[in-house]
Amino acid sequence: MNFLNKIYNYYFAFSINKILFHFTLLFNGNIYSKLFNFYSLFYNSKNRIIFRDRKYFCIEKKWIFSQKKVGLYAYGKGFDKRILELSSTYHLDKINFKDDDNIIDIGANNGDLYLCFKDKINYYGFEPSPEIFLNLKHNVPNQNIFNLGLWNKSNKDIDFYLSDEFGDSSIIPINKFSKKISIKTTTLNEVIEKINSRIKLLKIEAEGAEPEILEGLSDKLNMVEYITIDCGFERGVNQDSTISECSNYLIKNNFSMVGFNNPRIVVLFKNNNLIYYI
Numbered sequence: 001m002n003f004l005n006k007i008y009n010y011y012f013a014f015s016i017n018k019i020l021f022h023f024t025l026l027f028n029g030n031i032y033s034k035l036f037n038f039y040s041l042f043y044n045s046k047n048r049i050i051f052r053d054r055k056y057f058c059i060e061k062k063w064i065f066s067q068k069k070v071g072l073y074a075y076g077k078g079f080d081k082r083i084l085e086l087s088s089t090y091h092l093d094k095i096n097f098k099d100d101d102n103i104i105d106i107g108a109n110n111g112d113l114y115l116c117f118k119d120k121i122n123y124y125g126f127e128p129s130p131e132i133f134l135n136l137k138h139n140v141p142n143q144n145i146f147n148l149g150l151w152n153k154s155n156k157d158i159d160f161y162l163s164d165e166f167g168d169s170s171i172i173p174i175n176k177f178s179k180k181i182s183i184k185t186t187t188l189n190e191v192i193e194k195i196n197s198r199i200k201l202l203k204i205e206a207e208g209a210e211p212e213i214l215e216g217l218s219d220k221l222n223m224v225e226y227i228t229i230d231c232g233f234e235r236g237v238n239q240d241s242t243i244s245e246c247s248n249y250l251i252k253n254n255f256s257m258v259g260f261n262n263p264r265i266v267v268l269f270k271n272n273n274l275i276y277y278i
Helices: 002-024 031-043 067-076 079-089 112-116 130-140 188-195 210-215 243-252
Strands: 047-053 057-059 064-066 103-108 122-126 144-146 158-162 179-183 199-205 224-230 255-261 266-271
Touching: 002 031, 002 067, 002 144, 002 243, 031 047, 031 057, 031 067, 057 067, 064 079, 064 130, 067 079, 067 158, 079 112, 103 112, 103 188, 130 144, 179 199, 188 199, 199 210, 243 266
Parallel strands: 103 122, 103 199, 122 144, 199 224
Antiparallel strands: 047 057, 057 064, 158 179, 224 266, 255 266
């Protein structure tokens, strides 16, 4: 009987969660904020938001977001749960971080990865969407953030397909996008050249552009200790995974796969041939 009760309670809570989540997304502004706060209360989270200047402000962390769906999913259950989720998803719990480690965050969005490190790292965040970059700039002050895309070529105007509300913006053409804009790109070779120091972790979440970004790392690959990549089914109109291309490239260059998440395909690689001095 206890087993049946557990099943019932699980599916009941799951159904309530889905109803609250989708109902909240029907509204904007102050009404969305009130429903967000009720959703957060439902999960015993201290996070509360207010709507101001077309942005949603999380009072607990002085954090802002502008995308309703991304915001509710990421922060509706509180920042502690968000940090635990990110640490597990990107395999951060498998890495021994130290103060002043260099972290490169490609596809930084609102800067959520930075939450996991409590100001102890040197953070380099790259977000090509102009609107989301403003959120990143507010959320991660006094760090190194750039309104640039990463690619296999630099200083080039390239088409970028905006899908900010769902966090799916991409250089690779996609089916559903709100607007096509032109962005500047750089390469990881150039980024690491300027940092001029070993990189503890490189995180890549580029909605399908991961193979091209890795191509731009050819010269400085051995200055990166760990690479965590979201290789999920997000590339282009066919929504392909990039795990084959990314894995083949890194294993060929003497990286080992040391972490794998499924069904969201996020893979952690470790460099077997580090250059410790430059």
